[in-house]
Amino acid sequence: MDLAGKKFTIATDTTFAPFEFRKNGQLVGIDMDLLNAIAKEENFQVEIQSLGFQAAVSAVTSGQADGVIAGMSITDERKQTFDFSDPYFDSGVQMAVAKNSDVKGYEDLKGKTVVAKGGSEGESEAKKLSEKYGFTVKALDQSTSLIESVKNGSAAAVFDDYPVLKYGIAQGNGLKVVTAKIPGGQYGFAVAKGKNADLLAAFNNGLARMKADGSYAKTLETYLGKDTSATADGGAKAQPGFVQLFVDSMPALGEGLWNTLRITMMAFIIAMVLGLIFGFMKISTSRTLRGIASVYVAVFRGTPVLVWAFLFYFGLPQLTGVTGNVFWAGTATLALNSGAYLTEIVRGGLQAVDPGQMEAARSLGLGWGKSMQRVVVPQAVKISTPAIINQFVITLKDSSLLLTIGFAELLYQAQQIYAANYRTTEMLIIVGIMYFVVITLLTWVANIVDKKVNK
Incomplete structure (x- = not known):
C-alpha cells in the first residue's frame, strides 16, 4: 500500500538510552534512527510522542498513537494486544552493580533488594532468579531511576537490557556488569492488534532494506560501537563540569520553564473561575447548588492528580474517539484540581x-447583589489572597506531574537530559534551584500586588 503523504503518530519512551534519548534537544537513538530512516525510505511521515514506557503502550491501546517503538520485547502475552514487526534487535538481560560493590554474582544477593524496569524482560528474569537466590525485586519506571537506586545504596544491583547497561557504563554512570548476558527477547515495532497493517508492512520492508544495504549495522555501531557484544563495556567518557552542564542544559530547560509557566497560568485562570462559581454555590441557600459544589470539591480533592491526567489524555479519547491534546489535557487536570481547593478558599x-457587614449594607438600602459586590467580596478578597497565592504556587509545582503524559515542562526536560548523560543529581539540583527562583519571584510579585490592591 502506498503511504506517500501519510503521517503516523508513534509513541516512545522518554528515557531509554541508547534506543531513545535527547541529544542537543533532538530525540535520537537506535529506535529513532531506524524509524526515521524507514519512514524516509517508505515515503511516510512520523510524529513522535515521547512518553514513559507504560504511557507509550497505553497511547497505542487508547488510539492516541498509531504505533510504539520503545525497546519493546516481543512476548506471547503482548501479542494478544499488539501486532509486532519483524524483530529489529536481539536483546538480553544482564546484572550490574556499583563500581565499589562486593557483589560478584547472583549468589551474593541473598536478603538484598534489586531493581528492574516495571513490565520489562529485566524484571521478569530478576523475579525468576529471586526464587533461587533469595533476593527481593523492586520495579521502577525509568532506567535512570534504576541506576540511581544502585548508586545511592537503596538497591544492591540492577537488572536491565544489556545494551542499556553497556551504553550507560560508557557514559560514566558508575556501574559495572558482573554477570553474563541472559539470552532474551527481541525488540519489535508494535501497532494495536488488527490496526495499521500498512504501517507495519512498511516498517518490515524498510527494516529488510536497511539490513541488506548495511545501514542497519551502521546505526547499531553509532550507539554501541563496533563490538556490540554484551561484554564490551568500553571506557567511560569524561564528564563536563557543573557549570558547563548548566550552560549546555539551559536551552532545553528554558523551553521547559516556559511550558511550565504557560500551562500553570492557563490552568489557574480557569481554576479561579471555577473557584468563584462553586465558592458562591457553596454558600447558596439552594440545597441543590450546595450539593453540586460539594460533590465537585469532594471528587477532585479526594482523587490524585495523576489519575485525572491519564483519564483526560488516554481515557477520554478512547471513550469519545476524539484525538487528545497533551496541553489541554494537562490544563484540565490542573484547573479542575486547583479549582476544588480554590472553591473552599473562596x-x-x-x-x-x-x-x-451584610446586615449594615442591607440596612442602608443596598440589595443583596450590591452588598456582596461592594462590601462583602472586597473584604473576602483581602482575607483569601494569601491562600490564593499559596494555591498558585502549588499548581505550578503540580505541573511537574504532567511529565507522565509527555508534556514537556521543566522536570520533563531535565529528565530527558539526565537520561543521556546520567548526571541525575546535578540536573535535579539545577531544576530545584530554577523552581525556587521562579516561585520566589512570582510570590514576591503577587505580594506586591496584594499590598497595593488590598490596602
Whole structure:
C-alpha cells in the first residue's frame, strides 16, 4: 500500500538510552534512527510522542498513537494486544552493580533488594532468579531511576537490557556488569492488534532494506560501537563540569520553564473561575447548588492528580474517539484540581466576613447583589489572597506531574537530559534551584500586588 503523504503518530519512551534519548534537544537513538530512516525510505511521515514506557503502550491501546517503538520485547502475552514487526534487535538481560560493590554474582544477593524496569524482560528474569537466590525485586519506571537506586545504596544491583547497561557504563554512570548476558527477547515495532497493517508492512520492508544495504549495522555501531557484544563495556567518557552542564542544559530547560509557566497560568485562570462559581454555590441557600459544589470539591480533592491526567489524555479519547491534546489535557487536570481547593478558599473567605457587614449594607438600602459586590467580596478578597497565592504556587509545582503524559515542562526536560548523560543529581539540583527562583519571584510579585490592591 502506498503511504506517500501519510503521517503516523508513534509513541516512545522518554528515557531509554541508547534506543531513545535527547541529544542537543533532538530525540535520537537506535529506535529513532531506524524509524526515521524507514519512514524516509517508505515515503511516510512520523510524529513522535515521547512518553514513559507504560504511557507509550497505553497511547497505542487508547488510539492516541498509531504505533510504539520503545525497546519493546516481543512476548506471547503482548501479542494478544499488539501486532509486532519483524524483530529489529536481539536483546538480553544482564546484572550490574556499583563500581565499589562486593557483589560478584547472583549468589551474593541473598536478603538484598534489586531493581528492574516495571513490565520489562529485566524484571521478569530478576523475579525468576529471586526464587533461587533469595533476593527481593523492586520495579521502577525509568532506567535512570534504576541506576540511581544502585548508586545511592537503596538497591544492591540492577537488572536491565544489556545494551542499556553497556551504553550507560560508557557514559560514566558508575556501574559495572558482573554477570553474563541472559539470552532474551527481541525488540519489535508494535501497532494495536488488527490496526495499521500498512504501517507495519512498511516498517518490515524498510527494516529488510536497511539490513541488506548495511545501514542497519551502521546505526547499531553509532550507539554501541563496533563490538556490540554484551561484554564490551568500553571506557567511560569524561564528564563536563557543573557549570558547563548548566550552560549546555539551559536551552532545553528554558523551553521547559516556559511550558511550565504557560500551562500553570492557563490552568489557574480557569481554576479561579471555577473557584468563584462553586465558592458562591457553596454558600447558596439552594440545597441543590450546595450539593453540586460539594460533590465537585469532594471528587477532585479526594482523587490524585495523576489519575485525572491519564483519564483526560488516554481515557477520554478512547471513550469519545476524539484525538487528545497533551496541553489541554494537562490544563484540565490542573484547573479542575486547583479549582476544588480554590472553591473552599473562596467559601472560607466569604464566610469569614462578619455577618454584620451584610446586615449594615442591607440596612442602608443596598440589595443583596450590591452588598456582596461592594462590601462583602472586597473584604473576602483581602482575607483569601494569601491562600490564593499559596494555591498558585502549588499548581505550578503540580505541573511537574504532567511529565507522565509527555508534556514537556521543566522536570520533563531535565529528565530527558539526565537520561543521556546520567548526571541525575546535578540536573535535579539545577531544576530545584530554577523552581525556587521562579516561585520566589512570582510570590514576591503577587505580594506586591496584594499590598497595593488590598490596602
